[in-house]
Amino acid sequence: MSEQGVSVGIIGIGTYVPDRILTNHDLENMVDTSDNWIVERTGIKKRHIVEPEVATSDLAVYAAQKALVNAHVSADELDLIIVATATPDMFFPSVACLVQDRLQAVNAAAFDLAAGCTGFVYGVATGSQFIKSGLYKKVLVIGAETLSKIVDWTDRNTCVLFGDGAGAVVLSEVRSGYGILGIDLGADGSGGDHLKVPAGGSRIPATEQTVAGRLHYLSMNGNEVFKFAIKVMGEAAVKALDNAGMDYHSIDCLIPHQANIRIIQSAAKRLKLPMDKVMVNVDKYGNTSAASIPLALEEALEKGRIQHNDIVVLVGFGAGLTWGSCVIKWCKEENTIV
Numbered sequence: 001m002s003e004q005g006v007s008v009g010i011i012g013i014g015t016y017v018p019d020r021i022l023t024n025h026d027l028e029n030m031v032d033t034s035d036n037w038i039v040e041r042t043g044i045k046k047r048h049i050v051e052p053e054v055a056t057s058d059l060a061v062y063a064a065q066k067a068l069v070n071a072h073v074s075a076d077e078l079d080l081i082i083v084a085t086a087t088p089d090m091f092f093p094s095v096a097c098l099v100q101d102r103l104q105a106v107n108a109a110a111f112d113l114a115a116g117c118t119g120f121v122y123g124v125a126t127g128s129q130f131i132k133s134g135l136y137k138k139v140l141v142i143g144a145e146t147l148s149k150i151v152d153w154t155d156r157n158t159c160v161l162f163g164d165g166a167g168a169v170v171l172s173e174v175r176s177g178y179g180i181l182g183i184d185l186g187a188d189g190s191g192g193d194h195l196k197v198p199a200g201g202s203r204i205p206a207t208e209q210t211v212a213g214r215l216h217y218l219s220m221n222g223n224e225v226f227k228f229a230i231k232v233m234g235e236a237a238v239k240a241l242d243n244a245g246m247d248y249h250s251i252d253c254l255i256p257h258q259a260n261i262r263i264i265q266s267a268a269k270r271l272k273l274p275m276d277k278v279m280v281n282v283d284k285y286g287n288t289s290a291a292s293i294p295l296a297l298e299e300a301l302e303k304g305r306i307q308h309n310d311i312v313v314l315v316g317f318g319a320g321l322t323w324g325s326c327v328i329k330w331c332k333e334e335n336t337i338v
């Protein structure tokens with residue numbers, strides 16, 4: 001989809017991770033694993049984990065408050081709040097409504113969006129269309145997760161991979177020619193079984209048996225998701241660039257979903273990008289699902305890796321299975337970290 005009409009971009013960003021850190025060495029005491037295996041196979045060294053009483057909306061609110069300050073936008077100016085999450089506080093109300101209340105964003109509509117780890121890219125794509133259509137002026141998009149609440153801490157295949165966190169951006173009209181220039185979103189529901197939480201929904205409601213069978217935890221066929229990710233990351237970025245009238249030569253900074261360093265390296269290779277143009281922080285946070293792209297984006301901004309006029313490409317994949325990419329021409333005046 002190429003972007004016509006008013007230019008829409010990110011005018012502020014904020015992130016939050018909980019204080020508590022779980023290292024690979026901590027995990028060695030919990031399951032049959034090793035720091036060596038985790039680093040070699042995933043690139044992850046540590047992850048941040050919430051305390052038991054903390055829920056996804058708490059992280060979302062902290063990130064949102066920072067994004068609003070960064071954007072110089074007050075909560076009552078928001079027209080819409082979208083929260084991308086796979087770990088909502090509860091079935092309903094939505095996390096977005098909980099956030100709307102906590103922020104006192106009294107003029108904002110609010111809804112959650114379920115696209116797994118691709119949720120943030122889906123959220124930015126969706127939110128931007130409300131502004132392009134002229135319906136709304138300011139949209140808050142949040143990717144927030146507490147994967148630690150649904151990970152089976154006895155399963156070494158999955159528990160070493162995930163972490164908690166949140167990232168939020170404020171979308172608004174920006175200077176003509178800047179902001180989001182191209183989007184590609186996709187899904188292949190036939191692969192849904194590869195990454196899911198089997199029970200607790202209307203198909204298999206919660207019972208004593210489902211709890212005993214550990215069916216409320218995340219279950220994943222890691223190898224299948226890996227193969228899927230390797231294929232779609234490069235393809236999605238190329239399509240989004242094509243929609244923006246560009247190709248891989250144009251990329252100044254790639255912000256990939258942070259799931260596994262090997263997946264990121266493979267995407268970079270397919271896009272013929274040197275790793276110094278690719279933001280990597282999976283080592284510090286693990287896979288934070290819908291929060292991973294905004295966490296990486298903010299770090300790239302803080303480190304000065306994104307400059308005025310740079311072409312920034314967000315690209316992700318996740319449960320669904322889904323994928324998505326977004327090409328942004330960065331405008332420094334409207335994207336200053338405070």
Ligand code: UT7
Nearest residue numbers: 032033034037041117156157160222223225226259260318
């Ligand atoms: O955001 C989307 C969410 N998901 C993902 O991005 C996951 C994508 N997949 C992956 O990142 C990789 O497939 C994994 C990291 C999950 C697994 O890496 P792999 O190199 O594909 O390993 P594998 O599954 O082929 O397992 C190799 C071996 C197995 O042992 P055997 O059967 O060869 O004896 C596993 O049991 O490694 C074993 N293993 C572990 N060993 C130590 C699996 N997990 C661990 C572990 N520590 N934590």
